[in-house]
Amino acid sequence: MRRAVALLALLAAPAAAQPRDTLTIGITQYPSTFHPNIENMAAKSYVLGFARRPLTAYGADWRLTCLACETLPTLENGLAERETTPDGKAGIRVTFRLREGTRWGDGTPVTAEDLRFAWEAGREAATGFGPAEFYRSAYELIVVDPRTVTLRFDRVTFEYASMGDFQPLPAHVERARWQADPRAYRTRTAYDTETTNPALWNGPYRITAVQPGASITLERNAAWAGAAPHFRRITIRTVENTPALEAQLLAGQVDMIAGELGLPIEQAIALERRTGNRFRFLYQPGLIYEHMDLRHDHVALGDRRVRQALLMATDRAQITERLFGGRQPVAHSSVNPLDPMHDPQVRQWPFDLARARALLDEAGWTPGPDGIRRNAAGERLSLEFMTTAGNRAREQVQQVLQGMWRQAGIEARIRNEPPRVFFAETLSRRRFQGLALFAWISAPESVPRSSLHSDEIPREERNWSGQNYGGFRNAEMDVLTHTIPEQLDAAQRREMWRRLQAIYAEELPAIPLWFRADAHVWPTWLDGVRPTGHLNASPLWAEEWRAR
Structure with a gap:
């Protein structure tokens, strides 16, 4: 009888708060590889931040x-x-x-x-x-x-x-796998064939389970000698569709959405208005350059006048105001105003539809009967336009740009792919045929040699290393991207950076759009996450993360 009364009293008492020792994170991309040195993708950098230490x-x-x-x-x-x-x-x-x-x-x-x-x-x-x-x-x-x-x-x-x-x-x-065949190593590495092998990981967490394209589970690494991480398990879920990712947050299926690979800023702002104090929001400006890479060996895009016309037919200020609440400043080169080497006097291309049309006329592209321009050979000015499927903000931008460019006589054919395919195959092996919309994330004063030097154009004999996906070639840019790092005097280096930005704004190796701010969405009980606003993502300091 006493036992029964005691049990009833226990059931009637308020439940003791359970310690939070797990964390589920939502991101919009899944890594194409887990190898630290093969391919550059933000999703991989984010995940490996928990499991490795450079x-x-x-x-x-x-x-x-x-x-x-x-x-x-x-x-x-x-x-x-x-x-x-x-x-x-x-x-x-x-x-x-x-x-x-x-x-x-x-x-x-x-x-x-x-x-x-x-x-x-x-x-x-x-x-x-x-x-x-x-x-x-x-x-x-x-x-x-x-x-x-x-x-x-x-x-x-x-x-x-x-x-x-x-x-x-x-x-x-890894050494024996590599020695067997260096060219085939990237498909045989244990990072992709035995991803849960603990011997691959030297960070506070190790990867213990993967569901390709869907989720990654990390657990404490018993061999870690640094500060003990708080969370016993961290699960990273990939939801490529941002409305679906938001729905999972609201349903409690994910605890947080990583700003590095999360909701577009306008979607996060709307979510904050609806949910009040249910979550914590941080909008972090950073060295994140949203742009369009383009094929320089394309019959039209290889002409600088066409590239300039594309930019002048793009009302970037209107897009950032309408879609992003003016929170993402227009970019005029690849160098962010937050970077100490940014040149505020760099050339700025205004929205000017009349000038864009004139440039296209000058380049030999004249309007056809359907309004789309044609060259002397009868080829239509029709451009394949790709980005990461499921990213609502980018897909909205594509729709807006498609309409804007049509007024100049340019047709955009939208064809999108899942991020893991888009980055690992289409971009890295230069399989896109026109324009590719994505972002570069850089470190402070990061010289863009890998994306602008002609020797960094990916090619098969180098097993597709390099990030100059568009195939841009400019002799002076080659010299600058090689010699800027060799200049130890910051003032002299700034002059060289100024020239680099001037060439970029004139030649347009890519079409600059805007500099992104990341929207971090956290549960109110999470502390210790420190967004960096640059290439090195916050999980590199995951041992500092704590639940209140």
Whole structure:
């Protein structure tokens, strides 16, 4: 009897609050690969931020910091030293020491051999690692001791301590696969064939389950030696349709929507108005450049006058006001006003339909009977126009641009693809035929060599490394993107950046649209997430995330 009364009293008492030890995150893209060094896709960077630690990264304060290394090399602390290369050029040697206790998820220490393997694979062009210029410049790697390596570069750059995508790879898992056939390695890597192998991960979490195209499950990495992460499990769900993603948030199927790959800003603003204080919202401006890449070997787009006409037939100010509430400033080059090297005097193309029509006339494209222009060979000015399927904001932009361009006599044929196909196949292998709408995300003062230098045009013999998807070629741009990093004086570097932006605005290697702000949507009980506004995503500091 007493037991029954006690049980009834317990049932009647308020339930004790359960500790929150899981977190479900919604994003709009699924990684095309989980390999850290193959292909560049924001979804992959976001997911791997939980499970891996690169040598260096830029923090939320936009300063370069060590993650997997102990001390950031500088000329002052002696870990970076100028030297002369064997062929007489000015070079630099940079020494990194891995943090003590850093281990792969199977308990194997992360060592200099893992960095050596990453360097060897990157130096082999057939592997298809990017950025290729890094591996060409880093002509020697010296293993000093099991935790220390020295890289020797054949040029001195202001970003010598930034390792970007160069990071350790588990040689005890991957080296044999790579040695068997470097060209086939990208399809045989354990990162894609054994994604849940704990030996691949050295971050606070490791990937324990994947549902291709749908979800990724991460759990605490028992081998992690850093600060203990709060959440026992993190699930990342991919919902490519942004209205469906919003619906899952409202239904409690996801706890948060990552700003790095989440709702368009106008959708988030409307959601905030409807839901009041149910969620926390943060609108983070950042180095996110929304633009249209275009094929420079296209019969029309290879003509600078046609590219300029496309831009002048685009009322970007009206689009940003109507679709984004004026929160996304119009871009006039690829350099964001938040970046210290932005030139406020760069040429600005106004919306001018009459001038756009005149430029098309001048380029030999005259109106046909249906209003669409034709050249002397009778070819219609009809452009394939692609973006990531399911992104409501981009699809709305496409519809608006289709109407605007038709007034100038340009036809846009919309054909979209899921992000994992669009980025991994269509862009990286240069299979798009006209225009491709997407965003670049960069680090502070990131020289755009990989997207503007002619040597970075992806091609089969290099296994499609490089990000100059449109095939832009300009001799002066090649020189600038190569030499800007070599200028250590910031004032002189700024002058070179000014010239780069002037060429960009005149030649239009891509059509600039606007600079994005990310809309982060969090549950009210989540603390510690620090959006950066640049290339290095917030999960790189996931061990700081906490539930109240």
